[in-house]
Amino acid sequence: MKRSKTMELGVGLFVLAGILGLIFLGLSVSGLNNGLSSSSFSLKADFADIGGLKKGSRVTMAGVQIGKVTSVELDQEWFDARVTMELNGELEGQLSEDTTAAILTSGLLGEQYIGLTVGGAPDTLEDGDVIHDTQKALVLEELIQQFVSNMVNN
Known part of the structure; x- marks a missing residue:
């Protein structure tokens, strides 16, 4: 028993x-x-096309997650997508003002996320600043359409 x-x-x-x-x-x-520390700061970036990027998508630098997307909205003045990112507070004052933001895809059909690349400018980005150098998402449908139209024209 x-x-x-x-x-x-x-x-x-x-x-x-x-x-x-x-x-x-x-x-x-x-x-x-998401692995963020308790302190954080936000940056904004304007993209011509965000593809399938959503709120909650990750933000990486050198393949390491450093934040997440907190909002995606339409800029009513320029009609671009305005993306707000919340980043690890330890990076505040560390990212140069010529930092670039690109929308990348995990694998061929995977999730989309933002990849940041630091530049070499002496001035740095602070809470609420805007990243001006951005690269829009590669949309698979657009690439297929370009390929097909090139094949038809040749």
């Missing part, structure tokens, strides 16, 4: 550990646990 209760307790603990592992995995995959 004692052996049965010990076995039941062991199985219960194993199942509990499995459930906690699944919860942790779910949070990691969903992006709710």
Whole structure:
């Protein structure tokens, strides 16, 4: 009888550990646990085309996640997409004012995210500043359309 209760307790603990592992995995995959430090600052960037970029998409530098997209809206004056990013607070005052932002894609059909590349200017970006040097998203449908039209014309 004692052996049965010990076995039941062991199985219960194993199942509990499995459930906690699944919860942790779910949070990691969903992006709710984005790895940002408690302090953060925001930057904005205007893009001619954002493709499938969404709120919550990641922002990376050299392949390392440093933030996330907090809003995407239409600039009513220039009719560009205005993207607001929340970045790790440790980077405030570290990014040069000629930093570039490009919309990249994970794999051929993967999610889109923003990749930042630091320039060499002596002045730096502060909270609320705008990144002016941006590169729009490559939209797969546009590339296919260009390829087909080139094939027809040749």
